[in-house]
Amino acid sequence: MDIVSLVKNRLEETYDLHRRYINPQFVRVLEVIGFNRNYTSSKGAYLYDADGRKVLDFLAGFGVFNIGRNHPLVAKVLHEMLDADPPNMVQMDLGGISGLLAEALTAVAPGDLDAVFFTNSGAESVEGALKFARQATRRHKVVHCAHAFHGLTLGALSVNGNREFRDRNEPLLPGCIQVPFNDLDALEQALAGGDVAAFIFEPIQGKGVFVPDDDYLPGARALCDRFGTLMIADEVQTGFGRTGKMFAVDHWNVVPDIMAVSKALSGGFVPIGAVITKRAIHARVFDSMERCFAHSNTFGQNDLAMAAGLATLHVLQSEALVERAAEVGDYLLAGLREKIGRYEMLHEVRGRGLMIGLQFGEPKSLSLKTGWKLVHKMNADLFGQMITMPLMEKHHILSQVAGHGLDTVKILPPLVIDREEADLFLNAMEDVLQDVHRFPGAAWSTTKKMAVRTLQSA
Template sequence: MSSKILKQYKERITEAYKLHRKYVNPQFVRVLEVIGYDRNYVSAEGAYLTDSKGVKVLDFLSGFGVYNIGRNHPHVAQVLHEVIDAKTASLVQMDLGVLSGMLAEKLAELAPGDLDAVFFTNSGTEGVEGALKFARQASGKHKVVHCHHAFHGLTLGSLSVNANKEFRDRNTPLLPDCVPVPFNDLKALEDVFRAGDVGSFIFETVQGKGVFVPDDDYLQGVRDLCDRYGVLMIADEVQCGLGRTGKMFAVDHWGVKPDLLVISKALSGGFIPVGAVITTREIHGKIFDSMERCFAHSNTFGQNDLAMAAGLATFEILEQENLVENSAKMGELIIAGLEKLSEKYEMLTEIRGKGLIIGMQFGEPKSMALKASWKLLHKMNVDLFCQMITMPLLEKHNILSQVAGHGLDTVKILPPLMINEDDVDKFLTAMDSALKEAHKITGSAWKTVKDLGVRTAKTS
C-alpha cells in the first residue's frame, strides 16, 4: 500500500506557517515573523539547513542540542530502516527487549563511577521528573534544592525546579519545598543543607540559560556537601551531555560522579525521542525493591526498539567520527576567536562555555552615544539587544543562533559536534560583521532593533 504523505508534504511545504497559525501555535508564528526567522526550511543535512529558496543556513542551534551528530545522519537512518524491516517485537510490555538491554549496557559502560542502572524515558523533562521521584523515594526526603537560572523542563515537577519567572507564572502552586540557590555558591548551598531535611540537589552541569560554567572547585564541593549531609546529587545533562562540552559527560571535566544523571536530546540522533536516567544499583533498588514494585515507575514508549536503536547508532557515530574530541577542538577555536573579538568590541564583555555550548555576554557600553541607545533599548524590552546580533547572523550571514535567556543579554550557540574549521571561520567572520554594525550608533542594526521593539509593543 502506497501513501500520499510524502507527496502531500512536498506539495504543501509552503503552507507550514498557515497551518501552524490556524491549528498549532499562532503566537510562535508571530514571533518568528517579527524577528525574521520565518525561513521555511525544507531539508537538512549535517550542519546545514536548506530553506524553500535553496539558501543553505549553518545551524548553530542544533534543535536546542538534539543534533550533536548532525542532521539526518545516514548511518542512523540506515539502522532505523533495518530495525523496521526486521519487524522486531517492540513494546510487548510483558517481556524484555534486547535493544534496550544493549543501550543500557552501553550507557553503564560510559557513565562515571558506578552508575549502572538505567531507566529509559521519552524526553528530558520526563527524565528530570523520574530523577526527582527516584531521589525522593531513595532519600526519604522531599525537599529539593535547585539553582537560579536553571532550566529542567516545563512539566509541573520539572518546572518546580526552574527558577525562571517567565515559565513559572500562571502555574503556581508548584511542588512544595523546592528551594533555589545561586549557581557556583557553595556557602548558599550548605546553608540550606544544614537543616538536614534536603533529599536532593539538582543542577545542570553547564547551565543552558546563559551558559554558566561551574567554577573549578564547585562540583567537587557539591559532591562533598551532598556526602556530608546525605543529599542525593542529580546532574541534568539533557543539553550539555553526550559530547557537547568536549567530554562524553560534562561532569567528566571535573572528575565528579553524581548519584543520578539525566540525558536525552542528542541520544536520539535527531530521529526518535529518547532519554535516560542513569543511577546506582543501590538507589535503583530502593525504588524497585520487590516484585510487587517492579512497575513503581514506568512509561509506555520508553524502551521502544526504534529509540533504542537510534541511541546505539548515535554512540557508534560519536565514537567512529571522534565527535567528542572534535567538539573540544572546534569549541576552543570558537572561544579563542570570540575572545579576540571581545578585545575589539566593547559591548562583548565575556565568553563562557565548554566545547560547543558557548555563550556571548553583552554589557552596557562606556561611550556615551552607545550607552544612550543601550538604555533606550532595554527600557523598551530587556531582550531586544541580542536580536541585534542574532537577526543579522541569520538575515545577512545565514547562521542560526539564539538568545540565551530572558533578560540576560546573552547570545548562545550550540553547533553540531561535526562542524569543521571552515564553519568556525564562517561564524567568526559573521560575528565580526554583526558586532561592527552593532557598535555603529548610526548603523542599520540599531534602527532595525528599535523598529522591532515598536512592533513588538504594538502587537503584545
C-alpha cells in the same frame, strides 16, 4: 499515502496551519524576528529553505543534533529495524535492544552509574530522577539553583529557577529550595538540616551558559556526601560530547548519584531520554516484585529509540566527535574572546566545547550608551536579537538568545562542524559586531524595524 509529496505540496501553508491549529504566538515571534523560513531539508550542520538558501545551524535543535542532522548511519539502522518487523513494546516482556543500549550507556557514564530507566524526553528524565531520589531517601526536599532550567512539566518546573516559566503555575511541588548557582556556602546552609533528598544542577547552565568555578561541583559532591543528599546531574543539554567531554561532569571528575539525559541521544530521529543511576539507588525504588512498576511509561523502551541511541553512541565514538567538540570549541572560544578588547559591548565569552555564551553589557562611550539604554527601555530582551537577527538575515546563521533579560547570545552547533564553519561564524560575528558598534547603524535600524513589526502585529 505519499507523505513526502503531501508536505511538499502544502509547504506554503505551514505558517497558516500553525497559526490556526498549534501556536499562533510563536508564529508571530518568528515573523517579527525574521526567522520565518520554510525549511525543506537538512544535512549535517546545514538547513536548506524553500528559497534555496543554505543556513548554518548553530542552534542544533537546542542541542539535539550533536552528530549532525540526518546522519546516514542512524537512518540506515532505523530502516533496518523497520524492515525487521520487530516485536516492539510487548510490555509484558523484555526488549532485547533496550538492554543493549542500557549496557552501552553505563559504559560511557561516569563512575559507578550502572542502572538505567528509559524515558521520552529531558523533562521526563528529570521527573524520574526526582522520584528516584525521593523514594530512595524517603525525604521530599530538593535543592536547585537560580537560573536553572530542568523542563516545563510541573515537577521539573518546581526546580526551575526562571520566574517567567513558573508564573501562572504555582503552587508547585513543595519542599523545593533555590540557592545561587556556584555558591557552596548557600548550598551547605540548604543541606545542613539533613532532610534534603537531592541537589539537582546543570554542570553548565543552559540559560546563560554559566560555567561554575572549578571547586564548585567537587565541593557540592562533598556536601551531598556529608548530609546524605543525592546528587542529580541534569546532562540533558550538556551530555553526549556537547562540552568536549562525554558528560560535562567529567570536566571536574565528579560522579553524581543520578544523571538525567536526553536530547542528543537518538541523533534527533526519535524522542528518547534516560535516568542513569547507581544500582543501590535503583534497588531502593524497585525493591520488590510488587514494586516492579514503581515508575514506568509506555514508550520509553520502544525499539526505534533504542536502535537510534545505539547508533548515535557509535557515531560519537567512531567519528571522535567528543574530541572534535573540544578542539573546535577551543578554537571558537579563542576567536570570540579576541574580540572582547575591540568591541566594548562584548563583555565576556564563556563556555566549554561547543556550548558557548556571548555576554553583552552596557558600553562606556556616550553614543553607544544612548542606544543601549533606548533598546533596553523598549524591551529588556531586545538587544540579543540585534545579534541573532543579522546573523540570520545577512549571514544565514541560526543562533539563539540564551535567556530572558540576560543580554546573552548562545551557540550550540552540531559537533560535526570543523574550522571552516567556525571561521564562517567568527567572520559573521565580526561583521555584526562592527554594525552594532556603529550608532546609528544597520543593526540599530533592524531593531527599530522589529519593534515596529511587533507593534503592528499586536
